Amino acid sequence: MSAPLTLDGVACMRGGRLLFEGFDLRLAAGEAAVVTGPNGVGKSSLLRLCAGLLAPVAGRVVAPSRSLLGEAAALDADLSLGRALLFWARLDGARDAARDRVAAALAAVDLAVLGDVPVTMLSTGQRRRAALARVVASGAALWLLDEPANGLDVAAVARLEALVAAHRSGGGAVLIATHVPLALPDAQAVTLRGPAAASC
Numbered sequence: 534m535s536a537p538l539t540l541d542g543v544a545c546m547r548g549g550r551l552l553f554e555g556f557d558l559r560l561a562a563g564e565a566a567v568v569t570g571p572n573g574v575g576k577s578s579l580l581r582l583c584a585g586l587l588a589p590v591a592g593r594v595v596a597p598s599r600s601l602l603g604e605a606a607a608l609d610a611d612l613s614l615g616r617a618l619l620f621w622a623r624l625d626g627a628r629d630a631a632r633d634r635v636a637a638a639l640a641a642v643d644l645a646v647l648g649d650v651p652v653t654m655l656s657t658g659q660r661r662r663a664a665l666a667r668v669v670a671s672g673a674a675l676w677l678l679d680e681p682a683n684g685l686d687v688a689a690v691a692r693l694e695a696l697v698a699a700h701r702s703g704g705g706a707v708l709i710a711t712h713v714p715l716a717l718p719d720a721q722a723v724t725l726r727g728p729a730a731a732s733c
């Protein structure tokens with residue numbers, strides 16, 4: 534079985550500018566990596582590459598089963614939270630299990646009571662938790678989390694850390710870009726420094 538994530542010699546360009554090159558990373562089942570680096574160095578771009586939303590200009594990205602929590606929540610603002618998540622769970626292939634997965638994911642991020650509330654009415658932190666619920670409900674082996682702690686209160690950060698730990702215990706893998714320190718035992722540290730010195 535292939536690893537949840539393999540990057541070999543990856544180079545990334547955006548807006549005609551080389552962000553990094555020769556980048557290697559492998560996450561096996563149960564592993565996590567935390568990507569850090571200054572604003573604009575390419576952390577979000579790296580996650581988008583892993584999600585298949587950007588193409589590398591060189592190298593190879595292999596991530597057979599992945600779900601991205603990006604900067605935007607990607608949930609339909611006009612739908613109720615439950616329906617918006619159900620749409621994604623079905624798109625992610627949950628089919629018959631979709632309702633159960635969404636209910637479990639909402640409970641996991643402590644939003645079960647807001648399932649009938651329109652996405653547009655959620656607070657900043659609730660939106661972030663809703664976006665995390667989408668990833669949880671996806672059933673993907675690889676979670677790609679871009680600044681998942683933005684806007685979260687202390688209890689929600691602890692829940693995020695516990696969810697990541699549980700996902701890893703179940704054989705999943707997680708790649709996180711964050712400016713907020715998170716308790717992620719044994720996570721690989723990946724530091725992006727720019728084109729001349731990207732390393733991990």
Ligand SMILES: Nc1ncnc2c1ncn2[C@@H]1O[C@H](COP(=O)(O)OP(=O)(O)OP(=O)(O)O)[C@@H](O)[C@H]1O
Pocket residue numbers: 547548552570571572573574575576577578579
């Ligand atoms: N759609 C785009 N088109 C062109 N350039 C882009 C685009 N999105 C991002 N960039 C550029 O790519 C570079 C890396 O952006 P990215 O968002 O990956 O950085 P980051 O490390 O995640 O930053 P931050 O810590 O501020 O979130 C920046 O210089 C940015 O201006």
